Structures are given as C-alpha cells and as structure tokens.
Amino acid sequence: MDFFTLVQLGDASIRMAIPLLLACLAGLFSERAGIFDIGLEGKMLAAAFLSAAVSYTSGNVWVGLFAGIGISIALSIVHGLASITFRGNQLISGVAINFFAAGLTVVIAQGWFAQGGRTPSLSGAARFDGLDLPGAFTRMRDKMQASPGMQFYSEFVSGHSILVYIGLLMVPLSWFILYRTRFGLRLRAVGEAPEAVDTAGISVVGLRYSAVIICGILCGIAGAYLSTAVQAGFTKDMTANRGFIALAALIFAKWRPWYALGACLLFGLFFAIDNRFQNIQLQVVWIIVLLVGASVAMVLYAVKRERIDVIVLGGLSAVLTAIALATWMGSAGEVGLAGALFETVKVPSQLIQSLPYLFVVIVLAGFVGKAIPPRAGGEPYVKER
Amino acid sequence: MDKMPKWADVVLVPVVSLLLAAIISVIVFWSVGQNPWEAIKLMAFGAVGTSDFLGYTLFYATNFIFTGLAVAVAFHASLFNIGGEGQVLVGGLGAAIVCLFIPWPHWTLALLAGGMAAAVFGALWVAIPAYLQARRGSHIVITTIMFNFMASGLLVYMLSDALRPAGQMQTATAIFPEAAHLPSLNDIAGLFGSELFGRSPVNISIFIALLACVGVWLLIWHTRLGYQIRAFGQSESAAKYAGISAVNITMIALLISGALAGMMAVNNTMGINTPQLVDNAAGGAGFIGIAVALMGRNHPVGIIIAALLFGALYQGGAELSAATSIPVQIVVVIQALVIMFTGALDQMVRSPIEGLFLRFGGKGVGAPAAVKE
Numbered sequence: 001m002d003f004f005t006l007v008q009l010g011d012a013s014i015r016m017a018i019p020l021l022l023a024c025l026a027g028l029f030s031e032r033a034g035i036f037d038i039g040l041e042g043k044m045l046a047a048a049f050l051s052a053a054v055s056y057t058s059g060n061v062w063v064g065l066f067a068g069i070g071i072s073i074a075l076s077i078v079h080g081l082a083s084i085t086f087r088g089n090q091l092i093s094g095v096a097i098n099f100f101a102a103g104l105t106v107v108i109a110q111g112w113f114a115q116g117g118r119t120p121s122l123s124g125a126a127r128f129d130g131l132d133l134p135g136a137f138t139r140m141r142d143k144m145q146a147s148p149g150m151q152f153y154s155e156f157v158s159g160h161s162i163l164v165y166i167g168l169l170m171v172p173l174s175w176f177i178l179y180r181t182r183f184g185l186r187l188r189a190v191g192e193a194p195e196a197v198d199t200a201g202i203s204v205v206g207l208r209y210s211a212v213i214i215c216g217i218l219c220g221i222a223g224a225y226l227s228t229a230v231q232a233g234f235t236k237d238m239t240a241n242r243g244f245i246a247l248a249a250l251i252f253a254k255w256r257p258w259y260a261l262g263a264c265l266l267f268g269l270f271f272a273i274d275n276r277f278q279n280i281q282l283q284v285v286w287i288i289v290l291l292v293g294a295s296v297a298m299v300l301y302a303v304k305r306e307r308i309d310v311i312v313l314g315g316l317s318a319v320l321t322a323i324a325l326a327t328w329m330g331s332a333g334e335v336g337l338a339g340a341l342f343e344t345v346k347v348p349s350q351l352i353q354s355l356p357y358l359f360v361v362i363v364l365a366g367f368v369g370k371a372i373p374p375r376a377g378g379e380p381y382v383k384e385r
Numbered sequence: 386m387d388k389m390p391k392w393a394d395v396v397l398v399p400v401v402s403l404l405l406a407a408i409i410s411v412i413v414f415w416s417v418g419q420n421p422w423e424a425i426k427l428m429a430f431g432a433v434g435t436s437d438f439l440g441y442t443l444f445y446a447t448n449f450i451f452t453g454l455a456v457a458v459a460f461h462a463s464l465f466n467i468g469g470e471g472q473v474l475v476g477g478l479g480a481a482i483v484c485l486f487i488p489w490p491h492w493t494l495a496l497l498a499g500g501m502a503a504a505v506f507g508a509l510w511v512a513i514p515a516y517l518q519a520r521r522g523s524h525i526v527i528t529t530i531m532f533n534f535m536a537s538g539l540l541v542y543m544l545s546d547a548l549r550p551a552g553q554m555q556t557a558t559a560i561f562p563e564a565a566h567l568p569s570l571n572d573i574a575g576l577f578g579s580e581l582f583g584r585s586p587v588n589i590s591i592f593i594a595l596l597a598c599v600g601v602w603l604l605i606w607h608t609r610l611g612y613q614i615r616a617f618g619q620s621e622s623a624a625k626y627a628g629i630s631a632v633n634i635t636m637i638a639l640l641i642s643g644a645l646a647g648m649m650a651v652n653n654t655m656g657i658n659t660p661q662l663v664d665n666a667a668g669g670a671g672f673i674g675i676a677v678a679l680m681g682r683n684h685p686v687g688i689i690i691a692a693l694l695f696g697a698l699y700q701g702g703a704e705l706s707a708a709t710s711i712p713v714q715i716v717v718v719i720q721a722l723v724i725m726f727t728g729a730l731d732q733m734v735r736s737p738i739e740g741l742f743l744r745f746g747g748k749g750v751g752a753p754a755a756v757k758e
Contacts, residue, residue, distance in 0.1 A: 038526060082729035086736075091465050091526055093729030095675065096721045103717030104413065110712045111417025117712060244530050251524070308632055312516040348546070350538035357531040361513075364523040 003148050007155045009272050014160065015230065016275075017268025018167040019044065019222040019239075023246035024253065024260045025174050026218035032178065032255060033211030034191035034376040035083055038094030039075065040219055041243025042101035047072040047223025049105040052119040052234035053112065055126040061228050064126070068227075069220030075101070076216030077209075084208045087380030098243070106236050121233040128229035131165070133158035161229035163221060170218065174257040187211055191374035194381040204381050219243075241357075248360040251371045270356050278349055284331050285341040291324035389742035395687065399680055399727060402734050406722035413718060419711055431704025432697035438704065440570065440585025444652070445670075446689075446696030447587065450594040451649035452674025453692050454601050455642045457683040461605055462638035463618035468514060468529025469646040469671030471536030472507040476647025478543060479506030480654045481558045481662040484565035485548070495565040500593065500651050507647015508640045510536060515639035519632040525639070537665070544664055561660040569656070588656035597645060598685035604641070614638050646671060669717070673699070676720045679728040695720070 023040045030037040047068035055064030075097050082093035106117035113119055136158035137143045143154050178184035190197045190207045198204050222242075227234045249267055253259035295317030302313035332340035389397075414421040433439050452469045459466035466472075479502035489495035514532055517523035541556065550559040569588040574581035605611040617624040617634040625631055649670060654662045673695050680694070681687030702716035726734060 078725075081733070082725070086730055086732035088729035088732055090729075092675075092679070092724060095467065095526075096725035096729055099672065099717050099721035099724065103714040103719075103721060106712050106714040107413065107718060108417060110710060111419070114710065117714070241530075241534065244527060247527055248531075306632075308516070308636065309520065312512060316513065348542050350542040354535045354538040357534045360531050361517070361523075361528055364521075364528055365517050366521045366523060 012272035013268040016271040017264045021264040022222035026215040030215040036090040036378045039097035042098035043072040043219035044223035046101040047220040048227035049234045051224035052227035065224045068224035072220030073216035080212040117236045119234040128161040130159040163225040280347045281344045288324045291320045402726035428701030432701035437583035440582035440587040442696045442700045444587040445699045446692045447591040448670040449692035453677030453688040455646035456674045456678035459642040471533035472646035473667040474536045475510040476503035476507035477650035484561040503647045503650040504644035508644040511643030519635040557663040566660045586657045590652040602685045676723045
C-alpha cells in the first residue's frame, strides 16, 4: 500500500464520516436536552428523498437542501409532539418515524417519478459537486504523480462537496453553542435536571423543542448530502442504517462534539476499509489465533464474575472456538492438519459487511470506556408530581 | 383513577388511533394520485375476497401473532425487543437444520423438533443483546437492530454457501422432506370434502400460535415469573426492593421473547407450500410485531385481533401493489402510523376521550378534571 492509497482511504473515510457526523451531532443536541431520538435514520431518509426530488424538479440543489431540511424538521416536530407534549414513549415514536420514512419515500417516489422507488438521477446545478480548492490537482494522473504533500492537499483536503466542509464546521460550532452560550448551558441542564431549569423560570418545553428542531436541521443536511452529493439521486433505503450507527458513535463519543468527530471518523474509516477490501484472505492460523484469543479473553473476564457471565460468555467462546476448529478441519484436505494452518481462506463477504455492526455492539458493550448518558434522557418532564 | 370504563380503554382508544392512521393513509393515497376508495376496496378484496386470499391473510396473521407476542412479553418487562426480524431468521435456520438433517418419520415429530429448534435458535440470537442489556446496560434497541443486520448476513451466507444444495440457483435451502411438511388447513378441510383456503399456505401452525397465546397469557398473569416480569416492567427499583433480580428478569423475558419470535419460523419454513428456508424469510414480520403488540395492548386477545388486522393489511397490500402502481411499502407506512398513534401518541388520543367521559360519563365524575396538568 503506497502513500496515495492511504490518502485515498482517508479521503473515503471523510466522505463516509460526514453523514454519520451530522447525524451524530443531531442526536447529540437532542439527547443532551433529554430526548432520545432513534428516528435519526428516518429523518435522514426523508430528507434524502425530498432534497433529491426537489433538486430534480427545481434544478437547484440549494432549494432541494432546504426542502430536505424542512421535511426533517417536520418529522422532528412530530417526534417532539409525541415525546414532549404528549409524553409518549420516545423509542416507539422514533421507530414509527423510521418506518414512516422508509415506507413513504418509496411510495411517493414511485407515485411521482414511477422509476421503481427512486428519483431520476441529478446532474449539473441539481447536485453538489466537489469544490476544488486553489492550486489543487483535479485529474487522477496529476494527483498520482504529485509530491506527498500535494497528494494530501489535492485528494484529502480539496475536492469535497461544500456540505463536507459545513459538516466539519458544525463540530466547533456545536461545541461553542453547547459550552460557551447561555442557550447551550440551559440545553445541557434540561437534559440533566429539567426540574432545576423549570424552577429557574425557563421553559423546559421550549428548550426541548429547540433541541429537537436543531436535530432536524442537522439530519436534513445529512440526508441531502447522501442523495445530492455522494450519490446523484435517491434510492430506496439509501441511508443504510447510518442513523443507528450514528447513535452508537454518539454513545462512543460520550455525548461530546469533538469526541463525536473522532468516533465518526473511526466508523468512516471502517466503512472505507470495508468498501475497498471486499476480498480479504486470511491464513487459517490467524483466524484460529483471533477467535481463540477472543474466547480466552471472554472466559478470563467471566470467570471471576457471576454465573450468568460464565454461561453467556462461556457459551459464546465455545461457539467461536467451534468456528475456529471447523475452519481448521475444513481446510485440512490433502495438506493435513499442520499444513492447513498456513492455507489461506477467503473471509465471507457477508462477515466483512457485518463488521461495522459487530463493532457497534462491541462499542455499546462498553468495553471501550464507560459512557454515562444525560440523566433525564428519555423521560418526559411532568411539571407537577 | 378510573377516568373511563375499561371497554373504552381497550376498544375505543385503539379504534380511534386506527381511524387517525386510516385518515393519513387516505391522504397518502391521494398524494400519489390513487383513488383512496378504490384502493381500500382493492385491499379489502385482496385480504378476504376469496378463500385463497383469506388463507393468505390467516397465514400472515400466524406470523404476526408470534412476533406480536414476542414484542409484548418484552414490553411487559419494559424492554423493547426490536430484533424480532433477526430472531425469526435465525429461528428459521434452526428449523431448517433440524428438518434437513434428521429424517423424521411423521410431521408431528418434525413439528415438535422444528419448533423447539426454532425457539432455541431465536432465543440464542437475543441472548447476547439481552446479556449486554442486563449486565452492561447496552441499549437493547440498538444492539438488537445491529443483530438484525448480522442475522441477515448470516442467513445469506448460510443460504448461498453451507445450506444451498449444489447446482441450485436460488439462495435457499433444499426443499424439506415430505415428512417435515406441515399439513395446510386446506389439507385438513379436504378431509371433510371442502376446498376451503385453496392453495394458500395457511397451515397447522396457526393452532400453535393460538396455543402460544394461551401460554403467554398463563405466563404473564398466572405465574410467579409473570408477576415478576410485570413488576419489573412497572418499576425497576420497586422490583429490586422486592428481591427480584433485574439481571435474571431481563435475561428471561428477552429469551422468552426471542423464542416466540423464533417459533414464527415454523410457519414460514415448514408450513409453506414448498417447505424450505428462503432469503429474507421474515419479510418484515418482526417489525410488524411491534405494531401488533402496541395495538393489542400487549394482551394475547388483543394481539390475535391486531394480527388478523395486519394479516389482512399485508395480504391486501400485496394484492393492491399487484393491481396498481402503489408499491407494497404502503403497508410499512400504515404500520408506522399505527405504531405512532397507538404507541407514542397514545396520550393525544386518550386525553380527549377521557375528557369526554369525565364530562358525560357517570362513574368517573368524582375525580376533578384539574388533577391532570
């Protein structure tokens, strides 16, 4: 792997990370104010569809972007109604919004464009193109022959759509709003101790609605980015679970903006690697070391703890060890067991595609540091008890 | 406390929610240029218009009873198992392995073994999210969603690699031996010389689903474990104070939930006309279970009714999309609206009805309206 491949990988990570980052910051505002939002996915999807549809019909991508933000805010307000005004279950509301968007985008896309649940492809002013910063090479051949610093500048820094730079700017902006303004202080307070905010004479409902609307704006940008910058048009289920991964990144980031950037870049890198290396070959010995190593680690963790830990982790490590043995036996055809250790086997592509989700579970398991959510998160605020 | 009579709570509130969902669906039909009245007529005919269609409706309802019960049991413990979809897929793997590799002499034995395997596989698939929720506080909703994706990956791998017979194009297992094929209701009707249910796949497992309803009813309301589950769901701290182990109840409730979801696989593998496990076998049933449980108020009787309704919706939606340009995703939209109105916006529907009963009803007048904020 040469330097340019690395730069390309970094470039792809950024592109993968931006929608995650925007959704993650959206969730951050919402959850910091005490509103769990599992519906990030649905809002992004709705925004992706509407921004592509409006960009196509109007021919102007900015109009599309605002339409996307609009629908995302509308869904946010529905979520706000359910979880703030009517004090319903926030998880259920979010799930409903996800299904609503997943179904409605396809139904409407089919009804309007009759292209099997997608929008016509966008081009020209109906799409966000990459911005070429001054002095950057744009042709692949020039880039490959340039000096490392120039490669980095041309491929990694330059050439992204404007939404990428906006997304990255959102990180310091969010930090500033949350930690350096009065609104941010109150917003964080309303997620920790809404009764205190209420006692101070500040509207809990007002603050929570503003947080939910900010969440809608950010999800709207994320969705529009997917359908008008990354892809040229909307396709069914194009958000591909980014909303859920953003939530995991949010927990990983412990509800902090700068950490969120780090977490999303990490997940972005994961996806970039995933896309680039679909065909991974491993020697059997490494598979055995990996699986048996994980099993031993789990058993060691469980052994001094309660019975339930021993049962579950013991069972899981038995399964992993069995897979390791099965791989070993399976590749020992003519070469014998010893020779089989150095045979290479192809890792199933389904497993590679599942790795980001597995990674999310490992992150959520909290073995990467303890995450403490906002104290009043998920609970509707009742003024008088 | 009693602001309205019980019938209003269990009948009126869901019906009003359903009406609201229907109104928005009508708007959706309009916005894509489809005459709503025509669409509803097509859906109704597609759901119950012929004996075949009715059979399909019952077939889907069987699925939704299982997944609805699965979601409901977890809801009673205040846990949200959104992973039914994955548990159904992995349960199907269990049923397929048992049916393909063991030569069963008779379908009754195959049903017993297949059902057990499906339940065990479904339960195992939720075991890790359950454990992480119980011991590490990892959010069950996100982990089960992740496990859904991993389940579909696992299924595609198994169906395109390990379990696919050589030379078969379809990503599916081999067709199960005849002894592992459950008799359809049409076969049973045939014994009495009737042609009822035509070629539809509705089969004997609908009775298993009804038995499961009785089982869940007994479990939740008539056993100590069920009491503990409900107590834990109502108040975790009170349950802990009463000596109920949070870890155990979380694990047990979710394992039962996963087993129920897994058992759905009996219907959609061993029960279908060509018994085999196919790709994407769950077809969204795991998610529809959420709507079914919410609408059925987590009670087996309510779940049966809601499952019949969603079975009709699912089958009617399929016929609608075959006859018009409306895609099947219209069912997902209606399902989302039902979840929204019966689940999250329950209070919005309930408060005005409560208000009406307070004003005009006889019994609840004692409570002043000002008690609520």
